[in-house]
Amino acid sequence: MPAAETASAIEIIPKSTEQGGAMHEKVYATLKSALIAGQLAPGRAVSVRRLAAEFSVSAMPAREAIRRLVAVGALELTATRRVMIAQMTPEKMEEIKQARLALEPILSEFTLSAIAQKPRARNRLVKTLEDIDVNLDEAIHRGDVLAYAKLNSDFHFALYRQAGAHVLLSLVESLWLQFGPFMRVVIGRLGTSCLVDDQHKEIIEAVETLDAAKLKEAVRADILHGMHTISLDEVQDSQA
Amino acid sequence: MPAAETASAIEIIPKSTEQGGAMHEKVYATLKSALIAGQLAPGRAVSVRRLAAEFSVSAMPAREAIRRLVAVGALELTATRRVMIAQMTPEKMEEIKQARLALEPILSEFTLSAIAQKPRARNRLVKTLEDIDVNLDEAIHRGDVLAYAKLNSDFHFALYRQAGAHVLLSLVESLWLQFGPFMRVVIGRLGTSCLVDDQHKEIIEAVETLDAAKLKEAVRADILHGMHTISLDEVQDSQA
DNA sequence: TCCTTTAATTTGTGATCACATTTTTATGTA
DNA sequence: TACATAAAAATGTGATCACAAATTAAAGGA
Numbered sequence: 001m002p003a004a005e006t007a008s009a010i011e012i013i014p015k016s017t018e019q020g021g022a023m024h025e026k027v028y029a030t031l032k033s034a035l036i037a038g039q040l041a042p043g044r045a046v047s048v049r050r051l052a053a054e055f056s057v058s059a060m061p062a063r064e065a066i067r068r069l070v071a072v073g074a075l076e077l078t079a080t081r082r083v084m085i086a087q088m089t090p091e092k093m094e095e096i097k098q099a100r101l102a103l104e105p106i107l108s109e110f111t112l113s114a115i116a117q118k119p120r121a122r123n124r125l126v127k128t129l130e131d132i133d134v135n136l137d138e139a140i141h142r143g144d145v146l147a148y149a150k151l152n153s154d155f156h157f158a159l160y161r162q163a164g165a166h167v168l169l170s171l172v173e174s175l176w177l178q179f180g181p182f183m184r185v186v187i188g189r190l191g192t193s194c195l196v197d198d199q200h201k202e203i204i205e206a207v208e209t210l211d212a213a214k215l216k217e218a219v220r221a222d223i224l225h226g227m228h229t230i231s232l233d234e235v236q237d238s239q240a
Numbered sequence: 241m242p243a244a245e246t247a248s249a250i251e252i253i254p255k256s257t258e259q260g261g262a263m264h265e266k267v268y269a270t271l272k273s274a275l276i277a278g279q280l281a282p283g284r285a286v287s288v289r290r291l292a293a294e295f296s297v298s299a300m301p302a303r304e305a306i307r308r309l310v311a312v313g314a315l316e317l318t319a320t321r322r323v324m325i326a327q328m329t330p331e332k333m334e335e336i337k338q339a340r341l342a343l344e345p346i347l348s349e350f351t352l353s354a355i356a357q358k359p360r361a362r363n364r365l366v367k368t369l370e371d372i373d374v375n376l377d378e379a380i381h382r383g384d385v386l387a388y389a390k391l392n393s394d395f396h397f398a399l400y401r402q403a404g405a406h407v408l409l410s411l412v413e414s415l416w417l418q419f420g421p422f423m424r425v426v427i428g429r430l431g432t433s434c435l436v437d438d439q440h441k442e443i444i445e446a447v448e449t450l451d452a453a454k455l456k457e458a459v460r461a462d463i464l465h466g467m468h469t470i471s472l473d474e475v476q477d478s479q480a
Numbered sequence: 481t482c483c484t485t486t487a488a489t490t491t492g493t494g495a496t497c498a499c500a501t502t503t504t505t506a507t508g509t510a
Numbered sequence: 511t512a513c514a515t516a517a518a519a520a521t522g523t524g525a526t527c528a529c530a531a532a533t534t535a536a537a538g539g540a
Binding site: 091170175 | 331
């Protein structure tokens with residue numbers, strides 16, 4: 001039993017049907033966050049009934065959430081149609097790296113032009129990024145891998161979300177969903193000692209000064225650095 | 241007592257469970273092809289029960305197929321959670337264009353390096369592309385919009401599939417799923433007279449000569465041309 | 481004819497059951 | 511202990527029902 005206290009077991013009887021949004025939406029969103037933040041290990045089995053039990057719902061919402069996550073590559077099917085958190089391979093890692101380098105600088109540029117004429121939004125974004133970055137530094141010094149992974153994803157998506165570019169954001173989310181679980185494992189092995197966030201400071205500066213070229217380059221550097229760190233680790237399977 | 245004649249009329253009883261692959265897989269694949277090839281109009285309503293009836297299956301496989309297509313942006317939810325084929329907006333179109341320009345040249349480059357050391361695979365690919373291109377030209381001269389849309393997607397994915405890059409291919413598929421239905425409408429309005437396929441010839445040449453730079457530029461030009469053609473048309477909603 | 485109101489139909493979503501298959505655990509044998 | 515075999519539990523998938531909400535069709539009134 002690896003999970004432990006995942007807030008389950010509570011008798012939050014989910015009403016007859018729903019409350020605000022659909023149940024499967026809630027299950028999906030929760031799983032998505034956990035995967036992006038690297039809180040679930042690759043190769044871990046995910047079953048409809050267990051997921052349903054954890055969320056205290058029937059099989060239906062669990063099935064739909066799983067189906068969506070499979071569709072975006074976060075979960076993968078075995079030969080016998082069982083579902084697990086996607087494994088990493090060197091080839092897949094290379095693809096993800098190329099796709100991130102291609103998309104995330106564009107997305108950050110969209111953000112820049114979205115806030116170019118809105119000083120208040122820009123200041124708010126800078127503030128948000130700085131706050132996250134402070135916590136990020138603390139997590140690094142604490143050696144808290146879990147917190148680092150979560151805050152790092154928070155940082156990037158706080159930046160990307162402001163782009164108002166739903167299509168691009170979905171693509172990038174899909175990529176993070178695929179390497180998130182694996183990143184956590186790697187950093188867990190290497191420790192946070194190898195981590196720096198120089199690029200984050202530059203990203204914040206570029207946002208402040210509305211310097212698109214600098215921003216894109218900083219994002220690109222951040223991706224390269226992160227992916228390089230991961231590649232230091234051999235992409236051997238990490239079964240539990 | 242719904243039993244009796246089961247009211248299903250048609251006795252294509254789909255076995256107890258399945259036969260080769262899962263039913264929802266079949267429904268999904270069929271819908272995916274139709275959407276990419278532009279055979280379904282944007283804004284058209286898609287409901288679980290109607291889809292199930294069309295495929296002579298129960299609601300279950302239809303639901304899962306719909307869920308997957310929503311996940312990749314091919315279908316969209318209304319405010320009341322009803323499902324329709326995604327509408328196009330100028331902003332979305334711009335995002336898709338940027339993403340295609342960022343990803344498809346990379347994907348074609350992957351294909352090139354995948355077949356670089358395999359003359360037989362290369363010849364087969366060239367042959368496939370030439371065959372499709374011949375039919376494409378015919379479709380253009382015939383003014384057959386439907387055939388053009390299908391063959392055009394066939395051409396690109398015949399090229400991209402050879403990359404063996406599942407992650408990148410999924411992202412690109414997602415993009416085509418989103419603009420496919422809309423493209424059909426636009427070309428339907430403009431007619432095939434405005435279409436040319438100069439880039440396709442260049443793409444084939446670049447594959448033959450293993451010229452990566454030329455290939456990427458040709459793919460880029462093809463995307464720009466296609467998206468420009470579409471943009472000539474005002475992105476007014478095309479409700480039925 | 482046009483608009484409001486009411487009835488009927490359609491639809492999304494959750495829950496539950498059935499069944500074949502797979503996976504795991506238990507059991508027996510050498 | 512090691513391994514093959516059988517029993518038991520778990521799992522994916524399809525089918526069906528229930529219910530609330532929404533859409534559409536029908537009816538009524540001016």
